[in-house]
Amino acid sequence: MSRSILISVQSFFLMLGLLMVLMPDNAAAKEIKLPFGIREYNIGLAPNFKLADIDGEMFDLKSTRGRWVFLHFWASWCGPCREEMPTIQALSETIDEDKLHFVLVNAAEDEDTIFKFLGVVAPNLTSMMDADGQITEIWKPRGLPTTFLIDPEGRVRYQAIGGREWGLPVYRQFVQSLISP
């Protein structure tokens, strides 16, 4: 009887050990639940670009390595962009900028248009100016608006389809789950 108990205990620990070896590490095993409108989008390394923002400051996407990036393409004439932009601002105010960098790219409009739009709709945000629309062409969003989420190694990982209400808990939790260790 005691021998069979010993064998059972040994088998249990053997199985446990095997499971520990076979299971991926915690980070890899972390399951991320995708909210509606977010899909996995593993297209490899993010195409790099350098653009000026509305204040003339140059930005290089590569400079964001080590942080997640919220890359958002928009235009002032796009109705859903107008609805979504304040929610992006709200999200940006709850997230540690050292962990998630917000990069807005306006598709082919001038700085006056961008300035007026953001001044009314999301005054705390700034945007890069893709003045001739060529960076937007390279990134090929499905439509405007579109958001890409890029991981700290510079790989595109997720795509948000259309306008999302980023202020909702489900989206905030999703973003938090990405940047949490």
Next chain:
Amino acid sequence: MLWLIFSAALTTQALAPLSVVNEQLIIEFKPRSPDQMASFYEARGFPKVMRDILRKQCYITVGITNTSQQKIWLDLADWKFSANGKKLERQHRDHWKQRWQDMGMPLRHQSTFRWTLIPEALDYLPGEHEGGNLVLPFSKEQITLDAVFATGENKQGKPIHIHYDQIYCAEDSP
């Protein structure tokens, strides 16, 4: 999403939408008048030479929503338009790209114009809504659309056939 673009931008009263509703998708059509389109593009800085060309076309803003639980594939090559029994040839976005390039139009206007067009092809995920403008030759006749959508992950599901004959080109008010 692009089907809503003009709601924020146009001052002119939009015409009532026409729609096709079946158990898997909803398609909405909003005819836009030449004045509406010219105003929209003028506000984006398009030069007169572009606007004059665009004024002569027929614009239908189309919004498509996938209300099914499977992928639905839009391919405008499978959309056939006719008016009074005669084929109506839709201009492909490559046609416009070439035309603007040949005219030496600024890249930013070329880009904006492209983004206002409905994609030539797109896989609609369940619940997704996207759209944009169709550009057709102007016709005073009622326009009929016969469209086919592939379905399923690998386009091997039962295709969706749409027949709709209530489309028209909007004209400016006298």
